[in-house]
Amino acid sequence: MGFYSANTPEQKRVKQLTGDININDMFKNECNTRGIPIYNAYNIQKRLIHEVEQEQLVGVDQVDERLMELLDERGKNKVTHRYVDFVSREDSASKGVIPKRPDEESSLPPKDQIRIPPRARDGQTFKTDNELSQEEMLKKIMLQNKKIINQNKIIIDLLKKQGENND
Template identity: 90%
Template sequence: MGFYSANTPEQKRVKQLTGDINIHDMFKNECNTRGIPIYNAYNIQKRLIHEVEMEQIQGVDAVDDRMMELLDERSKNKVTHRYVDFVSREDSASKGVIPKMPEQEADKLPPKDQIRIPPRARDGQTFQTDNELPEIEMLKKIMLQNKKIINQNKIIIDLLKKQGGEDD
């Protein structure tokens, strides 16, 4: 069994561009080059994560574009290169994400009335329902249930007699 990651490709891309809990050195250097203080770098990271979680950003390209918009908004110095081009996209691809199941037609399954439970594997016996039992088997079943009820009642009566005898 492999490890399953519930992160979307967008969340993986944000983590790759900015870092997870701590900011990557590459992102710190880019912010320093642009004249962005470190607290604003954290704000950019939080803003991207928030927008991805709220599903305002769809797709890895949109994450890259939004990242560049935020960097350009906050920057004090002009920079000619695009930061997102330095970070490879291969690692942010959704390797660990399980693909969605294709939609299946409900017509392929038989109705619930026709589904029969198979016999038990260890002895190969099938059990009849109450409607299929012969009359003698049904009476035996009822007698067994009545015996169980009578035995339970005897135990209860004995306990009540013991409690009643202690009170006297």
């Protein structure tokens, strides 16, 4: 039994870039090189999480772009590199999410055209009434008559009990 993660790829990407509850060291170092105080680093993280939860950011690329915007706005020092390029995207890819249903037509025929054959009983094939011999037909009729007689006996017993209860 596996663990199913309800986190979206955007949430995973924010956690990977900035850290979970505590800010990770890479993001802390990036903020230090840009001259951003630690409380602003937490504010950037909260802002990203909030925007992802409000579904303002859709897609990992938008999360990356928004983080770079926030870093550039709050940063006092100019930096030539992009922080998001240092962090790999494979880890934030959503592995436990059920894939979407394909839009294209399936190769199966429609349900009304699928015919399920009757269950095979040890490879036996059953003959129709026209194909039965006279002996087999008489045996079949006798068996049906026995079933009808047994049903009638049960009905007669129930009627007798009803008659006794009415007296």
